Each structure stands twice: as C-alpha cells, then as structure tokens.
Amino acid sequence: DTEVTQTPKHLVMGMTNKKSLKCEQHMGHRAMYWYKQKAKKPPELMFVYSYEKLSINESVPSRFSPECPNSSLLNLHLHALQPEDSALYLCASSRGDEKLFFGSGTQLSVL
Amino acid sequence: AQSVSQHNHHVILSEAASLELGCNYSYGGTVNLFWYVQYPGQHLQLLLKYFSGDPLVKGIKGFEAEFIKSKFSFNLRKPSVQWSDTAEYFCAVKGFQKLVFGTGTRLLVSP
Numbered sequence: 001d002t003e004v005t006q007t008p009k010h011l012v013m014g015m016t017n018k019k020s021l022k023c024e025q026h027m028g029h030r031a032m033y034w035y036k037q038k039a040k041k042p043p044e045l046m047f048v049y050s051y052e053k054l055s056i057n058e059s060v061p062s063r064f065s066p067e068c069p070n071s072s073l074l075n076l077h078l079h080a081l082q083p084e085d086s087a088l089y090l091c092a093s094s095r096g097d098e099k100l101f102f103g104s105g106t107q108l109s110v111l
Numbered sequence: 112a113q114s115v116s117q118h119n120h121h122v123i124l125s126e127a128a129s130l131e132l133g134c135n136y137s138y139g140g141t142v143n144l145f146w147y148v149q150y151p152g153q154h155l156q157l158l159l160k161y162f163s164g165d166p167l168v169k170g171i172k173g174f175e176a177e178f179i180k181s182k183f184s185f186n187l188r189k190p191s192v193q194w195s196d197t198a199e200y201f202c203a204v205k206g207f208q209k210l211v212f213g214t215g216t217r218l219l220v221s222p
Contacts, residue, residue, distance in 0.1 A: 031208065042201055042212035043155070056208055090155070092210075099145060100210055102155040 004103035006091050012109045015081060021106045023074040023091030032074040034066060035090040043090055081110045113138035113206045115213035123219045124192050132187040132216050134202030143205040144185040146176055150198045194222045
C-alpha cells in the first residue's frame with residue numbers, strides 16, 4: 001500500500017461550523033504533513049508531525065488544529081474558518097528525509 | 112530557511128520540442144531536491160529526486176534533472192515533450208523536515 005488517503009474529497013462549510021479533515025497512510029511513515037494549496041499557487045507547508053509529535057507549525061492560525069492520534073492517522077480540525085481559507089488541503093507522509101507521498105487532497109470551500 | 116525559485120511561470124511548447132525548466136534554490140545545509148508534477152485534477156506526483164551521488168538524475172516519463180552545486184540549480188529537462196506532459200511542475204527543496212516548493216511552472220504542450 002503506497003497511498004495516502006484523504007477524506008472527504010470535497011467539503012463545504014459555513015464560518016461557524018466545526019469540521020475535520022482526515023488523512024491515513026499504512027506505509028509505516030513516521031513523518032506526516034499538512035499543506036495548503038490555493039488555486040494556481042504552490043503547496044504551502046502548515047504542519048509537520050514527526051513520530052506523532054508536532055515538530056513544525058508554520059505560524060498557522062489557531063482556527064486550524066492538527067492532531068495525530070497514532071502513527072497512521074493525521075487529522076486537521078477546522079473551526080470558525082474564513083472564506084479566504086478556501087483551498088485544497090493536502091496531506092503527505094514520508095520516511096524521514098525521503099520523498100513525500102501526497103494524498104489527493106480535500107477541496108475546502110468556506111461560505 | 113530554504114527557498115526555491117522557478118524562473119518560468121508559463122511555458123508553451125509544440126509536441127516533440129525539447130524542454131528545460133529552471134530551478135534555483137538556497138539553503139545552508141545538505142539539501143534533497145525534487146521535481147513534482149501535478150496533472151490537471153490530479154495529486155502531486157514525484158518525477159525525480161536528488162539526494163547525493165551522480166548529479167544527473169533520471170526520473171519517470173523520460174524526464175531528467177541536473178544538480179549543479181556551484182550554481183545552486185536543479186533544472187528539469189526532457190528531450191521531446193508530448194501532449195500528455197501538459198501539467199504544472201514544481202521544484203522543491205527539503206531541508207530538516209521541511210519540503211518547500213517553488214512557485215511552479217505551468218507547461219502547455221500543443222499537439
């Protein structure tokens with residue numbers, strides 16, 4: 001299994017909603033990542049988890065809350081988002097310094 | 112912190128033309144370099160990577176890239192492009208835990 005699976009594929013939410021994005025990998029990778037990609041822009045790093053601990057937070061607003069319940073799962077909890085947070089949210093995993101495997105992403109629209 | 116710049120934002124080629132996309136990076140430590148491709152509506156896929164050794168690396172689909180340390184460059188090449196190469200191409204550099212992408216080059220290959 002060389003896949004990173006993200007659910008849901010699409011999400012529409014209001015500014016007062018609470019929702020969660022999920023990411024799963026079974027490759028034994030101990031590093032997992034959240035990226036945000038706006039249309040026609042490169043992916044921007046948000047968070048890095050290493051061995052289930054948050055190691056990098058790229059000054060992301062607190063309305064985005066990551067969680068790593070175990071070595072295979074990575075969640076991104078969303079609360080009180082703004083319309084400008086609408087984007088493609090990508091999860092990735094890697095075995096240390098090797099290449100990142102990306103999921104297909106969750107296309108998020110905030111109304 | 113590492114950074115990546117891609118000089119060409121849009122490239123339009125005819126089928127069978129040769130391709131070279133520029134990438135320059137800056138980082139004070141040991142870098143791992145990557146080219147990723149994003150086909151329309153699809154997730155990021157790794158084309159090739161450089162960690163060490165032979166500076167000329169070959170990837171999938173006939174792509175290759177050359178690492179020139181003195182120029183801090185990692186340009187992507189393909190001798191003869193096909194219509195199916197139409198996509199967005201991202202150069203990326205990985206320092207400690209962080210993979211940072213360039214702004215991307217949108218390639219359009221006309222049949």
